[in-house]
Amino acid sequence: MNLKRFFAVVKARNIEFVRDKSSLSWSIIFPVLLLVGMSLVFSGEGQSQYKIGVMNLSQVNSNFIETKYIDFIDYNDPTIAQKKLAQHSIDLLIDFSKSTYWINPSSPKSYLTEKIFLASHHSYTMQQVSGKKIRYVDWVLPGVLGMNMMFSCLFGVGYVIVRYRKNSVLKRLKATPLTAFEFVSAQLLSRLVIVMITSSVIYTGCNLFFDFYMLGSYFDLFIIGALGAFSLITLGLLVACRSKSEELTGGLLNLASWPMMILSGVWFSLEGSPLLLQKFADILPLTHLVSGARKIITEGATLADISYHVVVLIGMSTLFLLLGSYLFSWNEER
Numbered sequence: 001m002n003l004k005r006f007f008a009v010v011k012a013r014n015i016e017f018v019r020d021k022s023s024l025s026w027s028i029i030f031p032v033l034l035l036v037g038m039s040l041v042f043s044g045e046g047q048s049q050y051k052i053g054v055m056n057l058s059q060v061n062s063n064f065i066e067t068k069y070i071d072f073i074d075y076n077d078p079t080i081a082q083k084k085l086a087q088h089s090i091d092l093l094i095d096f097s098k099s100t101y102w103i104n105p106s107s108p109k110s111y112l113t114e115k116i117f118l119a120s121h122h123s124y125t126m127q128q129v130s131g132k133k134i135r136y137v138d139w140v141l142p143g144v145l146g147m148n149m150m151f152s153c154l155f156g157v158g159y160v161i162v163r164y165r166k167n168s169v170l171k172r173l174k175a176t177p178l179t180a181f182e183f184v185s186a187q188l189l190s191r192l193v194i195v196m197i198t199s200s201v202i203y204t205g206c207n208l209f210f211d212f213y214m215l216g217s218y219f220d221l222f223i224i225g226a227l228g229a230f231s232l233i234t235l236g237l238l239v240a241c242r243s244k245s246e247e248l249t250g251g252l253l254n255l256a257s258w259p260m261m262i263l264s265g266v267w268f269s270l271e272g273s274p275l276l277l278q279k280f281a282d283i284l285p286l287t288h289l290v291s292g293a294r295k296i297i298t299e300g301a302t303l304a305d306i307s308y309h310v311v312v313l314i315g316m317s318t319l320f321l322l323l324g325s326y327l328f329s330w331n332e333e334r
Helices: 003-019 021-041 078-086 108-118 136-166 169-174 180-210 218-239 246-263 275-281 285-299 307-327
Strands: 050-055 070-075 092-095 100-103 125-128
Touching: 003 180, 021 180, 050 078, 050 108, 070 078, 078 092, 078 100, 092 108, 100 108, 136 169, 136 180, 136 218, 136 246, 136 285, 180 218, 180 307, 218 246, 218 285, 218 307, 246 275, 246 285, 285 307
Parallel strands: 050 070, 050 092, 100 125
Antiparallel strands: 092 100
16 A cells, blocks of 8 residues: 555545535535425424334234324333433323323323323323424434435445546556555545535534534544445445446446435334335445434434444445455456
């Protein structure tokens, strides 16, 4: 590894990105517009669907859980369930085995679901939990930033490498002392630096206007963001490791990005969704980035608490990087 050549490529790639005003502007403006739009659309309380947490739902035998227009979510840990209720993620929590239910007195939905529940269950003990409400814009923040990082990582690496190969730039670089490992490493580092800087600027700027909810550590949030970004960058490398066709690469990158955008919890929680769907979402890098960041922001989780997401992201990054490096070609499409 020649550090001089390595950092020369890093510098050249950064300058190239900054000079591309359209890409630079879009990577900053797009998530800001999404956050503003979502905060306006979901600022009201006029949602028609209710969510009720039930302790050990599979063991409950009650006609109430068949009530229409209510989602019943199974919980095994009462501490986690009560935290969800305190954060307004669910509207009511019921433990049928102990004839007890919990409400959040500051939540209008909690008041209404309590009235619905008491219409059929009269002898239950009521308890209260309270906490600061998590707005939809707070909840969706990790998803919006993660989605922006996903597109920047996948297309910022995939299209660039394919364009270099198609324009014979890689063929010329092959004639220099620059090794494939140095070139790939420089591309990865360059994109990682760009993504983390732009994401940090976006978060900081929007935080001045939205005053985002934050319970965890900003350092932990930065680490999980960097791990997620690196995993997505290596996935982009793997997709573009051999192809010369921008059309084919674009199709493959869209094939990778759209399932993540829909099924990774960017816009809505997968709680209560079919188990098969949750299993599929678990193999997507963006799922672990968004879930880990969301737990840090809304639950105050540490890196140890989200160790599963950390380990999975590291494992995915390693696999994608090894495959991408092994299959990488300077100028051949096979």
